[in-house]
Amino acid sequence: MDNNAIYKFSYGLFVLTAKTGDRQNGCITNTAIQVTDDPKRIAFAVNKTNYTHEMLVKTREFNISILSEKADFDLFKHFGFQSGRDVDKFDGFTDCALSKNGIAYITRGTNAYISGKVISETDLGTHTLFICDVTDMEVLDEAPSATYEYYRNNIKEQPNPAKEKQEGKPAWRCKICGYIYEGEELPEDFICPWCKHPASDFEKIYI
Numbered sequence: 001m002d003n004n005a006i007y008k009f010s011y012g013l014f015v016l017t018a019k020t021g022d023r024q025n026g027c028i029t030n031t032a033i034q035v036t037d038d039p040k041r042i043a044f045a046v047n048k049t050n051y052t053h054e055m056l057v058k059t060r061e062f063n064i065s066i067l068s069e070k071a072d073f074d075l076f077k078h079f080g081f082q083s084g085r086d087v088d089k090f091d092g093f094t095d096c097a098l099s100k101n102g103i104a105y106i107t108r109g110t111n112a113y114i115s116g117k118v119i120s121e122t123d124l125g126t127h128t129l130f131i132c133d134v135t136d137m138e139v140l141d142e143a144p145s146a147t148y149e150y151y152r153n154n155i156k157e158q159p160n161p162a163k164e165k166q167e168g169k170p171a172w173r174c175k176i177c178g179y180i181y182e183g184e185e186l187p188e189d190f191i192c193p194w195c196k197h198p199a200s201d202f203e204k205i206y207i
C-alpha cells in the first residue's frame with residue numbers, strides 16, 4: 001500500500017467560526033464539503049482539541065468562510081497557529097462581519113461564507129464529523145478558492161535558513177502545510193493539527 005495516495009485528494013481551505021455568548025472564535029479547516037443539494041447540506045471534521053470544536057458541540061451553529069487565493073499567510077497564522085483558549089482571535093481583528101446568526105465571518109482573503117446548523121455528529125476518535133444544514137450563504141468575491149496545493153506552493157512561507165538562524169526561538173514546521181509548533185523538541189507522536197501528517201514530516205526551524 002502506498003500511503004501517499006491519500007495525499008492526492010484535493011482540499012479547499014476554510015475558516016470555521018462559532019460563538020458562545022459574546023465570545024467569537026475560529027479555526028482553519030481543510031475538510032468542508034457539500035454532501036447534498038436538496039436540501040443543501042455540508043459536512044466537515046474538526047479536531048476535538050480545537051476550542052471551536054468545544055463551542056460547536058455546545059451551540060451547533062457556525063459559519064464557514066471559504067479562503068481564496070487572495071488570502072495571505074498572516075491570515076492562516078492568525079486562525080491556524082494559535083488557540084482560542086490562549087488568545088481572543090477577534091480582539092482587534094477588523095476583517096470580519098456578523099452574519100444573520102450573529103456569528104463572525106471573514107471578509108479578507110475569502111470569496112464566500114456559508115452559515116449552518118449541525119444536524120448530526122459522528123465520533124471519529126481524534127475528530128468529530130459534523131453534518132449540517134445550510135441556513136444562509138453569500139458570495140463575497142470572485143477570486144478563485146484556495147486549494148491546499150495552492151496554499152503549499154504560493155501562500156505558506158518558504159524556508160529561509162540564513163534568516164532563521166539569526167533569530168533563535170526553536171520551532172518545528174510541517175513541511176506539508178506550514179503549521180508551526182513552537183518548542184525545542186517535537187513530541188514523537190505529534191500529528192499536524194492541519195494536515196494530519198506525523199512528526200517525521202516536520203523540520204526544525206528558528207523563528
Ligand code: FE
Binds near residue numbers: 174192
Ligand atoms: Fe501539516
